[in-house]
Amino acid sequence: MIGYYFSLAMRSLRGTPILSALMVAAIAVGVGASMTVLTLNYMMSQNALSHKDEVLFAVQLDSWDPNASYRGDSNLTRMPWELTYRDAQALLRSDTPSRQVAMHRWGATVTVDDSEMRPFIGQTRVTTRDFFALFDVDFLHGGTWEKNADSNPAQQVVITRKTNEKLFGGENSVGETINMDGHPFTVIGVIENWNPVPKVHDLNNGAFDDSEAFYIPFGLHRKLEIFSWGNTNSWKHEEDLEGFEGFLQSESVWIQYWVELHTDEQKQRFENFLTSYIQEQKAQGRFERPLKFGLTQPSEWLVVNEVLRDDNRVLGWLSLAFLLVCVVNAVALLLAKFLRKAPEAGVRRALGASRNAIFTQHLIESVCIGILGGLMGILLSMFGLSAVKSLAMGFADRIAQMDWLMMLSAVGLAVVASLLAGLYPAWRISRTSPSIYLKTQ
Incomplete structure (x- = not known):
């Protein structure tokens, strides 16, 4: 019918x-x-990290001006979305998280010796070795750098499949050398093209921009004097801090930080670590606001950053x-x-x-x-x-x-x-x- x-x-x-x-x-x-x-x-x-929503957390520390809002509005309780370099280095010393990632956006002029390819600006992520495992980025060739490269200079680079095709015709390029701002970098890994929409891991620098093509170790900051190509915000004018080292020790926030915590007990231990660290810094005259930090899941991080x-x-x-x-x-x-x-x-x-x-x-x-x-x-x-x-x-x-x-x-x-x-x-x-x-x- x-x-x-x-x-x-x-x-x-x-x-x-x-x-x-x-x-x-x-x-x-x-x-x-x-x-x-x-x-x-x-x-x-969309939440590209929804499959790990229960175990991944973006870290915030309330190190901002006690007399002003982070974003210039009336909400004095709002915390910075990023950390200072010195705070990120301190958190990296914790062995509680299963994995943890400190990172920021950068860029460099890329060339390849004996190649007719013209130099170009390579969008780069300066990060720690856990980045690929924490965000489930698959390797096509090679792997990531050793842990000591997160604190010591190692001129190594991981590139994407698309970049590998552009530079080396898609062949296994592990062991090849590229130049970034004139410095030789050894290719140690090639990852599959990874382009989440939006970029939950970095919502502060164009949530819908393409992900970076190059990934280099976090320990290169001092050797190459790497400044962030992303958001950098500061509330304190510090005349006694000069040069690049002064920038690293300043109250400028520019480092994104993520941790992987699998159990409630593990999360509680990391919260205790953050509490102790903030109290220690308060004794040194920092963190003048009431003690506060944030551990935010990816789904909530999208809301906090007002993506929609x-x-x-x-x-x-x-x-x-x-x-x-x-x-x-x-x-x-x-x-x-x-x-x-x-x-x-x-x-x-x-x-x-x-x-x-x-x-x-x-x-x-x-x-x-x-x-x-x-x-x-x-x-x-x-x-x-x-x-x-x-x-x-x-x-x-x-x-x-x-x-x-x-x-x-x-x-x-x-x-x-x-x-x-x-x-x-x-x-x-x-x-x-x-x-x-x-x-x-």
């Missing part, structure tokens, strides 16, 4: 092509506009409101279409069809309109996302795209919208008395 109703629905749609096209267009435009915004919000709120802002959520609700307007228009069109078919419904009632059968028949016709509107809505959404890419000039390339889940959601949203639009018209035609129309048949 359901198949028969679908057959009737398709014949009815073909019988009134203009009216049917208007209804499909009404649903499609609403779905297209809604799914464009909802897809962007969906992609922006309130205005994006408002746009999402507005897009759904626009879809509701389209549904109201579809109700009027469906009502007009169904009432034109009232004589046919009257004959079916007279021949024994129940009100529920008439209601179901017309509701299925609404579903057919929704499916067609959903498919057209997907095309409109893709057009809208392409427009977003063009307007954002590359910024939104990695988020302005639909996956299969969002495509299915578009069709589902269209079907739900069409069902809502068809409820009243289908109920109205099912309640029509057949006697009125039998005289005219």
Whole structure:
């Protein structure tokens, strides 16, 4: 019987092509506009570290000015998102976490000897050896550096598969040498292309930018005088600290820090370590605010860093409101279409069809309109996302795209919208008395 109703629905749609096209267009435009915004919000709120959400924690220490907010607003309790270099070095001495990573963004001019390739700026992450294991980054060739390279200079580098193809034609490049800012670095590993969206591990420096192509040991700061190419914030003017060493010992925050803690007992021990460290620093005149630190899971870290802002959520609700307007228009069109078919419904009632059968028949016709509107809505959404890419000039390339889940959601949203639009018209035609129309048949 359901198949028969679908057959009737398709014949009815073909019988009134203009009216049917208007209804499909009404649903499609609403779905297209809604799914464009909802897809962007969906992609922006992804958590690439959700599989380790219970064991990974971003570390914050409240070392900021006791008399001013970290971000210049009225919230004096807000903590910096990053750590000072001296605090990061102190935390690295803890043996409690299963893994821990101190890191920041950098960049260097990259060249290869005896190569015709022109020099280019290589986006680089200066980090500790646990980075790859903590964030589940797979190696294609080689591996990471030894632990002592986190505190002592070792001119070694790990590159991505894409970079390896660019520099060495995709061959196993372990043992090869590249120059970074004129310094020779030995390739010790090649990782698979790793580009989470958003970059949960580094939301402070372009949450939707590409991940770095080069990874070098944390112990190179002093030898190469490496400054951060990411966010660097400070609240204290320290005239007695001069040069690069003074920068390392200053209250500037620029180091991102993550730890992996597998049990509650392990987490409690690390919290005790942080408490003791802060109290020790307070005795030396630092950490003038009340004792406070943060251990934040990746899902919460996305919220703390406001990756999906309130205005994006408002746009999402507005897009759904626009879809509701389209549904109201579809109700009027469906009502007009169904009432034109009232004589046919009257004959079916007279021949024994129940009100529920008439209601179901017309509701299925609404579903057919929704499916067609959903498919057209997907095309409109893709057009809208392409427009977003063009307007954002590359910024939104990695988020302005639909996956299969969002495509299915578009069709589902269209079907739900069409069902809502068809409820009243289908109920109205099912309640029509057949006697009125039998005289005219």
